[in-house]
Amino acid sequence: MSEHNFDLVVLGGGSGGYAAALRAAELGSTVALIEKDKLGGTCLHRGCIPTKALLHAAEVADSARESAKFGIRATLDGVDMTQVGGYRDSIITSKWKGLQGLVKARGITVVEGEGRLVGAKTVQVGDDRYTGANVVLATGSYSRSLPGLEIGGRVITSDQALQLDFVPGKVAVLGGGVIGVEFASVWKSFGADVTIIEALPHLVPNEEESISKQLERAFRKRGIDYKLGVRFQSVAQHENGVVVTLENGETVEAELLLVAVGRGPATQGLGYEEAGVTVDRGFVITDERLRTSVPGVYAVGDIVPGLQLAHRGFQQGIFVAEEIAGLTPIVVEDVNIPKVTYCEPEVASVGYTEAKAAEKFGADRVSAYEYNLAGNGKSHILETSGSIKVVRVNDGPVVGVHMIGARVGELIGEAQLAVNWEAYPEDVAPFIHAHPTQNEALGEAFLKLAGKPLHAL
Numbered sequence: 194m195s196e197h198n199f200d201l202v203v204l205g206g207g208s209g210g211y212a213a214a215l216r217a218a219e220l221g222s223t224v225a226l227i228e229k230d231k232l233g234g235t236c237l238h239r240g241c242i243p244t245k246a247l248l249h250a251a252e253v254a255d256s257a258r259e260s261a262k263f264g265i266r267a268t269l270d271g272v273d274m275t276q277v278g279g280y281r282d283s284i285i286t287s288k289w290k291g292l293q294g295l296v297k298a299r300g301i302t303v304v305e306g307e308g309r310l311v312g313a314k315t316v317q318v319g320d321d322r323y324t325g326a327n328v329v330l331a332t333g334s335y336s337r338s339l340p341g342l343e344i345g346g347r348v349i350t351s352d353q354a355l356q357l358d359f360v361p362g363k364v365a366v367l368g369g370g371v372i373g374v375e376f377a378s379v380w381k382s383f384g385a386d387v388t389i390i391e392a393l394p395h396l397v398p399n400e401e402e403s404i405s406k407q408l409e410r411a412f413r414k415r416g417i418d419y420k421l422g423v424r425f426q427s428v429a430q431h432e433n434g435v436v437v438t439l440e441n442g443e444t445v446e447a448e449l450l451l452v453a454v455g456r457g458p459a460t461q462g463l464g465y466e467e468a469g470v471t472v473d474r475g476f477v478i479t480d481e482r483l484r485t486s487v488p489g490v491y492a493v494g495d496i497v498p499g500l501q502l503a504h505r506g507f508q509q510g511i512f513v514a515e516e517i518a519g520l521t522p523i524v525v526e527d528v529n530i531p532k533v534t535y536c537e538p539e540v541a542s543v544g545y546t547e548a549k550a551a552e553k554f555g556a557d558r559v560s561a562y563e564y565n566l567a568g569n570g571k572s573h574i575l576e577t578s579g580s581i582k583v584v585r586v587n588d589g590p591v592v593g594v595h596m597i598g599a600r601v602g603e604l605i606g607e608a609q610l611a612v613n614w615e616a617y618p619e620d621v622a623p624f625i626h627a628h629p630t631q632n633e634a635l636g637e638a639f640l641k642l643a644g645k646p647l648h649a650l
């Protein structure tokens with residue numbers, strides 16, 4: 194047994210953990226980063242990056258299929274999933290190498306192996322013990338299933354879905370949240386028949402209702418089927434496929450069932466509770482400064498209750514490193530973190546929905562305006578439909594922005610600035626947006642709410 198001492202020990206090298214390690218090292222700490230698999234975690238290897246590579250390939254397939262509309266003669270002769278997989282993996286490998294180089298350049302000690310908390314501030318890996326003046330827990334999450342619904346065979350999660358080397362003829366997707374709709378979108382573009390099953394009344398049910406409804410219309414138009422407000426009951430697997438039975442007695446037959454019902458925290462068996470860290474239903478409980486119940490032990494990323502997003506993990510990792518260094522960083526609430534669902538069309542939002550803003554600030558104190566992308570030149574060129582809705586407090590700031598349309602994820606940065614800086618529409622309405630861009634649509638909504646509409650009534 195050998196003992197090693199560091200200023201900071203980070204358990205888990207995903208988005209949250211490696212961000213904490215990078216920032217702490219930059220601030221002069223000695224850092225050990227313990228990872229049992231690959232640096233970069235879920236986001237790089239099984240999440241954000243591979244899904245977006247598939248979504249881009251899907252967009253290329255759609256462009257080929259729809260090229261005649263634009264006077265371009267091209268045909269879609271097929272989708273070679275082996276080559277698509279090669280493209281996906283080349284991006285992952287390149288980003289992974291980049292991350293390894295960055296971690297090395299910052300002088301971080303990477304420890305390969307499975308770690309376990311064996312004392313308040315000590316992590317054991319094999320026979321070695323790593324003790325930190327501070328410790329960051331960042332062990333991430335796993336794909337959850339429903340009670341009685343076993344993963345295996347033709348019942349898969351996003352982990353297996355990302356590795357498929359063929360396009361299924363027909364897929365059932367259990368869960369109409371972000372992961373479910375992204376895979377539905379990809380598979381439809383690659384030529385599969387897709388049915389989404391969602392227990393709540395809408396797809397992407399955490400989004401503004403008018404945006405969810407537009408996504409449902411867009412999916413219907415694309416031929417993606419969905420069953421809303423109905424619960425899954427059981428699944429039977431047979432040689433060539435699955436039969437999914439719903440609580441209302443309906444059945445859905447498919448080659449595969451993707452289970453996309455959320456992600457659970459990966460905290461079991463890691464010694465957290467034994468070390469005195471408070472855990473509730475698997476999640477590590479922290480205060481707003483990400484301190485756990487054990488002094489000097491912090492938690493970041495998907496194991497902390499709230500939004501499970503890579504950029505939240507990055508932000509929390511940076512926050513903790515700065516907090517430890519005594520820099521007193523600003524707390525960012527989940528509501529102020531931008532969210533993007535990268536299906537076609539994309540959905541993006543930050544801040545409160547109109548209904549939530551009405552609850553928080555009072556219905557009579559809130560106004561909203563939804564600009565239809567039909568009025569935007571660039572949206573027309575991109576042949577996309579959708580809208581941008583801005584919610585404000587009357588005589589007060591912008592508190593929410595919600596959008597749907599092709600590539601609107603790229604527009605959420607400006608919306609996030611407005612919401613986080615508590616800007617009034619009157620403050621941001623004078624910003625000049627390049628023409629023709631879809632950004633102009635956000636500007637139009639700000640102008641309207643500031644009482645000086647340009648291309649709006």
Ligand SMILES: Cc1cc2nc3c(=O)[nH]c(=O)nc-3n(C[C@H](O)[C@H](O)[C@H](O)COP(=O)(O)OP(=O)(O)OC[C@H]3O[C@@H](n4cnc5c(N)ncnc54)[C@H](O)[C@@H]3O)c2cc1C
Pocket residue numbers: 204205206207208209210227228229230231232233234235236237239240241242244306307308309331332333334351372459463493494495496501502503504505506535
């Ligand atoms: C299909 C899919 C698509 C997604 N798309 C997006 C997206 O587009 N945008 C977005 O923001 N988010 C997306 N996410 C979510 C994002 O991937 C997660 O929010 C993010 O990875 C969480 O970071 P983390 O550091 O908390 O955990 P992880 O990235 O899961 O990292 C945890 C790391 O800890 C390691 N580990 C666990 N236990 C131990 C142990 N005992 N010892 C050593 N190492 C250990 C794991 O191997 C892993 O590398 C997606 C997720 C999925 C599944």
